[in-house]
Amino acid sequence: MLQQTRVAVVIDYWNRWTAKWPTIQDLAAAEPDHVLSAWRGLGYYSRATRIHEAARLVVADDEMQGLLPQDVAELESKVPGVGRYTAGAISAIVFGHAAPMVDGNVLRVLSRQLGVFGNVKTDKTTIDMLWAAADALVKAVASDGDTGGSSRDDQPPVSDRPGRWGQALMELGSTICTPKPDCAQCPITASCRAYAEGLALADQSKAARVPDIEDPCTLCASFADSEAEPAVAEKSVKKGAKQGTLSAFFNSSSTKAKSAPNIDSKPTQRQMETIVEHARKFPLKVVKKAVREEDTLVCAIRRADGCFLLHKRPEKGLLAGLWELPSKILPDGAQTPSARVKMAKMHVASLLGKQASLKHAGELGTVPWLFSHLKLTMHVHLFELAGPDPTSGGERWATSDEVEAESMGTGMRKCWALVQDHDV
Numbered sequence: 197m198l199q200q201t202r203v204a205v206v207i208d209y210w211n212r213w214t215a216k217w218p219t220i221q222d223l224a225a226a227e228p229d230h231v232l233s234a235w236r237g238l239g240y241y242s243r244a245t246r247i248h249e250a251a252r253l254v255v256a257d258d259e260m261q262g263l264l265p266q267d268v269a270e271l272e273s274k275v276p277g278v279g280r281y282t283a284g285a286i287s288a289i290v291f292g293h294a295a296p297m298v299d300g301n302v303l304r305v306l307s308r309q310l311g312v313f314g315n316v317k318t319d320k321t322t323i324d325m326l327w328a329a330a331d332a333l334v335k336a337v338a339s340d341g342d343t344g345g346s347s348r349d350d351q352p353p354v355s356d357r358p359g360r361w362g363q364a365l366m367e368l369g370s371t372i373c374t375p376k377p378d379c380a381q382c383p384i385t386a387s388c389r390a391y392a393e394g395l396a397l398a399d400q401s402k403a404a405r406v407p408d409i410e411d412p413c414t415l416c417a418s419f420a421d422s423e424a425e426p427a428v429a430e431k432s433v434k435k436g437a438k439q440g441t442l443s444a445f446f447n448s449s450s451t452k453a454k455s456a457p458n459i460d461s462k463p464t465q466r467q468m469e470t471i472v473e474h475a476r477k478f479p480l481k482v483v484k485k486a487v488r489e490e491d492t493l494v495c496a497i498r499r500a501d502g503c504f505l506l507h508k509r510p511e512k513g514l515l516a517g518l519w520e521l522p523s524k525i526l527p528d529g530a531q532t533p534s535a536r537v538k539m540a541k542m543h544v545a546s547l548l549g550k551q552a553s554l555k556h557a558g559e560l561g562t563v564p565w566l567f568s569h570l571k572l573t574m575h576v577h578l579f580e581l582a583g584p585d586p587t588s589g590g591e592r593w594a595t596s597d598e599v600e601a602e603s604m605g606t607g608m609r610k611c612w613a614l615v616q617d618h619d620v
Contacts, residue, residue, distance in 0.1 A: 197209055197213075197238060200239070221262055224251040224252045226248065228245070236603060241603075245516060253276060257274075260274070264290070266287060268295050271286055288334065288359045288362050289358075291354070292356055292358060293354060300369075302330065302362075304478070305365055306330060311416075312325065312326065312415060312479070313478060314479060318482070333361075334361055337357055337361045338352035338361075339352040377476065379468065390474060393474055394471030395463060416480075487571045491575065492572060492573070493523060493524045493526060494577065496576065497581055498578065498580055504593065506591065506593070506602065507519070518605055521576075522544070523574075540575075544579050551583075554581055555580040557580055557618075559576065560615060562574065563607060574608075578615060
């Protein structure tokens with residue numbers, strides 16, 4: 197639930213979910229529509245579908261017998277919808293194993309701690325390196341001191357340390373080491389490369405040496421590129437040797453490099469502003485691809501008895517398995533009101549047959565809705581059906597109360613609200 201969703205929003209959903217299905221067996225026995233209904237309003241409905249499928253598989257599997265595996269590799273390979281982040285979180289928090297859990301917040305924290313100026317979204321080399329660092333850190337934390345835990349093979353002892361460590365890193369990234377960091381309140385500045393580099397830049401009395409041509413980092417992107425623009429396009433980051441952070445300043449050899457600044461002393465306000473400005477550059481900001489725009493017709497068809505026609509979306513893809521008022525994507529060039537009315541009539545006729553006794557009651561309004569990859573504009577039309585109501589598979593008639601209780605996407609629910617307002 198917390199993936200892509202704020203904690204404040206999730207709390208009520210989590211409490212209702214666990215009250216309704218307190219065990220994995222209870223969830224496995226639930227109807228898919230009930231699961232989607234409980235998820236209503238959280239968005240990214242595929243998460244609900246995957247967790248339901250995972251519960252069913254784990255309960256039905258003769259080997260797992262209703263118990264999640266402890267091992268990260270087993271979790272990833274056996275449980276649908278579980279990637280390495282979720283697998284690491286389960287293994288560390290639930291079972292106490294030294295497994296890394298790396299979300300977007302942790303990638304940002306580690307990028308600044310290590311001074312890695314790379315693309316943490318799509319650059320596999322950068323991502324794998326930060327995951328390797330997270331793995332080394334959690335194993336060191338789990339092995340640090342004798343906690344009285346048990347160990348297996350050469351693995352660190354089992355304890356609550358890995359779970360607390362992983363959650364602490366995520367909390368640090370969500371509260372202090374945010375995209376606009378509060379470096380003055382950070383508890384780990386002593387080990388932070390970005391902080392030390394920012395302090396070096398702020399120290400006007402000590403000039404860092406100019407890096408030699410042999411010094412460029414082969415992982416990090418060039419600051420020169422990023423300073424020219426607030427973010428660089430993905431394709432503009434070239435492979436090969438790149439000038440990275442001020443690593444040369446901290447890797448002084450026989451040259452006359454100045455000593456590093458004292459990061460234990462409290463920085464001045466001017467120094468702190470420079471530190472924060474420098475830390476904000478990490479990780480590399482990548483220009484997002486333009487969001488695709490799409491117009492669609494939403495046709496509310498009301499029968500003489502007040503029931504509405506509902507259509508179930510395919511089990512794969514956007515809003516999979518949810519119910520909706522019959523919809524159709526508008527082709528380019530059909531954006532005028534008259535063109536929309538014509539297309540809406542054609543779509544409804546294709547659903548109910550050309551002989552159906554239909555009356556177009558009008559276009560009720562427009563509902564804009566933004567997905568992560570799609571800007572959708574929904575044009576809501578109301579039709580009245582007086583005659584027979586032939587329907588095909590995947591469609592059914594429902595009363596207003598049934599529509600209100602059905603599993604729908606939030607955008608479609610706003611379309612339904614327009615239909616209800618029309619009847620007031």
